[in-house]
Amino acid sequence: MASTSGANSGEGEPEPLQHPPAEDSEPVDPPPTSREAEPAPVLKLPAALHALAWSTGAAVFLGLATSLGMARTNGVYGALGLTALTPPAIDQSQTIFGVFITLQIILMCIAISVIGRGLYLGSQWGIRNLSRREIPALPQRIRQRLWWFAIALLIADAVLVNAGIMELAKSAENLLFKSTSEIGDIWTHVVFEDDHSTVTNYDLLFYLSVTVFVWLSWWLAKYRFKWLVPRIAFTTYAVAQVAGMMLGFAHLHGIAGTVEDYPVVAFSGVTEIGQHVLPFLLGQDDKTFAILILQLSNQNDSVQTRYVLYLPRTELKWMTVLKFMPLYQMSKIDDLKKLAEQVQKSSQ
Secondary structure (H helix, E strand, O other), X not given: OHHXXXXXXXXXXXXXXXXXXXXXXXXXXOOOOOOOOOOOOOOOOOHHHHHHHHHHHHHHHHHHHHHHHHHHHHHHHHHHOOOOOOOOOOOHHHHHHHHHHHHHHHHHHXXXXXXXXXXXXXXXXXXXXXXXXXXXXXXXXXXXXXXXXXXXXXXXXXXXXXXXXXXXXXXXXXXXXXXXXXXXXXXXXXXXXXXXXXXXXXXXXXXHHHHHHHHHHHHHHHHOOOOHHHHHXXXXXXXXXXXXXXXXXXXXXXXXXXXXXXXXEEEOOHHHOOOOEEEEEEEEOOOEEEEEEEEEOOOOOOEEEEEEXXXXXXXXXXXXXXXXXXXXXXXXXXXXXXXXXXXXXXXX
């Protein structure tokens, strides 16, 4: 027994037999080595809070949509100078408009992103296959400072968009009562163009600016702000900035919407205002009608004056709509005078 143990100790211990794993046993992952990077912890909500999170998100979305509808209404009232009317109460039409314009912005930003990604991949493919060369990587010095360029571009984007919205909104205040020299070239094109090409071009410019801002914000929040508190603060700023852009966009859309046709009306007591009068119904609330009065000149072919008449509902016996016409693009003065005579005859 001693010699046997001595022989075994000299030759070394025999290797244990390797039994093949059972077919039904599950494979066991090898333990992570020190070279493998551990995944970053992910914050997960408990299952009980998922429904609350969805409800909160839906409420925030509907609140934003309603705010966009209210911003559009404020744009309409500001352009037409309806300062004495009570703004309409929050209703479904404002929320529906807000949902529509929110989905429109989202879909256009997605389309621009897809087109931009396609152009990027296509240019890479063309360089590699036509020039037979690999695209050189950016130097390390430039890559280390790339986030400074992203922040500068992000700030410039936000400043230009907000400044443009504020300038356009300011010049369009009381748009109905200003001359073309007062409202500027942009609103002049918006008012007098039939194809609405200026509105379309500026809409596309806004969509492009929002897309660039969103992608830059996402890139900075993911790769630059790695600590939780700075990332939350920056994300909050980016979301608030995009919401502000959308509110300004809805306000400008309300102003541009005043180029639509408005009803020419005849009502009780219009003959007391004067002859050659052309009244347009601009808006109303529960107590008052807002009626635009165009006083046509008898001596020359022009509109002598225009003003808004606020007529209480209690003093109005009847009102009828004669025709729909645009407020800005007036036809020939002879046609307007004939329409004014029709208003006088309808009121007798």
